[in-house]
Amino acid sequence: MVEKIVGHIIDCQIDSGRIKQDEIGVYQYGYTLILERGINIAIVIILCLITSRxxxxxxxxIMTIPLRSYAGGWHADKFWHCAIISNLIVILMLLVISNISIYSKLVYIGIEMIVLSVILLMAPVQNINKPLTLKEKKVYTRKTICIWIIECCLxxxxVIYRQYTYSLIILFAHSIVIIAVLVGKIEEKMKKATN
Structure with missing residues (x-):
């Protein structure tokens, strides 16, 4: 569906002379990204309206997207898979924070040490569509660690002010990012093994 809408927009712009044939790929990528993000934002707003959360x-x-952007990890092969999984994760997060309370500082520290270990050993995980140079990998690793440190401070x-719902949200966000990194790394190794 997204591809059809983007194709129609590009066809209209080609017909009107606004874009050239050699620019189609760039515009197709840009319009697809804008449309997909717009749909995801609309779904999130609907979830917010339904849940009042x-x-x-x-x-x-806000905790997940920047860390996930630099850490990399598994990506769905189709937009609608991504949209469904992403929004199910948001619903799962709401269920977790409504039904689980973690007050122990040791639990937070333990989980975050696992998160840091995975980041140091595996991040960033490349995407087939976006291979990284060695320099980019170093930059992405540094940014991932910086974002993680800032989020851990928050x-x-x-935790200090006993706002456990919000500390659990950050812990859940980190857990989701690390699961994506682990699955992405496994997928990367499997693809290398089959080639």
Whole structure:
């Protein structure tokens, strides 16, 4: 569906002379990205309206997206798979924070040490569509670690002030990112083995 809409937009722009044939790929990528992000934002807004958990949902996304962007990991092969999985993860996060409470600082520290270990050993995980140079890998690793440190500091503040819902959101976000990194690394190794 997204491809058809983007194709129609590009055809209209080619017919009107706004874009050239050699620019089609760039415009196709850009329009696809804009449309997919727009659909995801619309779905998130609908979830916020249904659940009235605006702060929790946007907080989770703000903690997840930057870390996931630099750590890399598994990517769905189709947009609608990504949209369904992403929004199911948001719903799962809401269920977790509604039904689980973690008060122990040792649990937070233990889980975050696992997260840091995975980041140091495996991140960033490349995507087939976006291979990284050695220099880019170093930059992505540094940015991943910096984002993780900032988010851990924020989580520590929430724990100190006993705002456990928000500290759990960050912990859940980190867990999801690390699962994506692990699955992405496994997928990367399997593809290398078959080639």
């Amino acid at each position: 605006w702060l929790e949902i946007w907080g989770f996304l 989580m520590s503040v929430f």
